[in-house]
Amino acid sequence: MFRYTFLFLLLLFSSFTFSQTTYPKITGYFGIMHPIVTVSRDETAVNFRDYYAVSFPTGINIWKNSKIGFSFEIVPNIKDDNGSSKTTSLLFHPGILVALGKGYSFAGRVAFDSNGRYGFTPVFNKTLIKTNSVSYYAAVPLPIRFGNDHPASFTTGFQFGIAF
Template sequence: MSLRYLLLLLAVLISPVLFSQTVYPKITGYFGIMHPVVSFSEHETNVNFRDYYAVGFPTGINIWKSEKIGFSFEIVPNIKDDQGTDKVTNLLFHPGVLVALGNGYTFAGRAAFESSGRYGVTPVFNKTIIKNKTCSYYAAVPLPVRFGNDHPASFTIGFQLGLLFKYYYHERKSTIYLTGINLVLFKAWHNWLWRSRCSGGLYAQGFSRKQKMDF
C-alpha cells in the first residue's frame, strides 16, 4: 500500500475533526432577571423586598473574540415598586469586557450609564450552572458602584439568574464547507485507485469497470 494512498485516506478521515472546532468570533445572546439585594451609601442602607421592591431585566449580546476574551453589550430596564407606586426608574446602558476564568466562570467588567443621571462601573461574576447544546442557564453576582446626579456614591450587591442562547452560524457553515471537501477528497481518492488499476498498478486485478463509481 503506497504512502500517497495512506495520506489521502487519512485526510478524508480526520477532516471532520479539524473543521468541527468552534470558530471565532462567537456570538451569544442572553436574558436575565436581576434583584439588587442590598445597597449601601453614605447616609443609608436599603434592603430590597423590605424597604421597596426593585427588579432589572438584563438583555444583551456577547461577542467572543477568542476562547478567553470577549465584548458584551447589555441594556437593563429597571422597575421599582415603592409605597404602592410602580414605574420604570431608569434604563441602564451596560457595555463591558468579558474574561473567561475557566470551569464555567466568567468575569465581566462593565461601564454603567443610567438614564436617571447616575454612572459608574459594575464588576460581575458569572457561573454557568446548567449547560445544554443550544442554551445555558447561569447565575451571576453583580456589584454596581454608582456616582453622580447629586447623590452620594453607592455600592450594591445583587443576584441574577438568566438564560443564554448560543449562535452556531459559523460552526454550521464550516460543517457544510467540510462536506464538500470530503466529497472532493473521496472522489480524488476513488479516481486515483481507478487510474492505478488501468495502469496495471494498485488493485489491477479483480477490479471491473462496473465497479467504477460515477460522480
C-alpha cells in the same frame, strides 16, 4: 499537477475557513436581577424590605476567542415603592468578558444610567446548566454608582438567566 495543487490549496483554505467559524462567537442572553442591599453614606436600603426593585439585563456577548470577549447590555429597571410601580431607568452597560475556567467568567462593565448616574459594575458569572442550545447561569453583580447629586453607592445583587 495543477489539479493536485488546486485540491491541496482548496483543502488548506477549507480547514482555515472552518477553524475561523468558531470565533468570534456571538451569544445572546436574558436575565432577572434583584438588588439585595444598596449602601451609601446617607442610607442602607434593602430590597424586599424597603421596596421591591427588579432589573432585566438583556444583551449580546461577542467572544473574540475562548478567553476574552465584549458584551453589550441594556437593562430596564423597575421599582415598586409603597404600591406605586414604575420604570426608574434604562442602563447602558457595555464591558469586557474574561473566561475564568470551569464555567466561571468575569464581566467588567461601565455603567451609564438614564437617571443620571454612572459608574462601573464588576459581575461574576457561573454557568449552572449547559445544553447544546442554551445555558442557564447565575451571577453576582456589584454595581458602584456616582453622580446626579447623590452620594456614591455600592450594591450587591443576584442575577439568574438564560443564554442562547
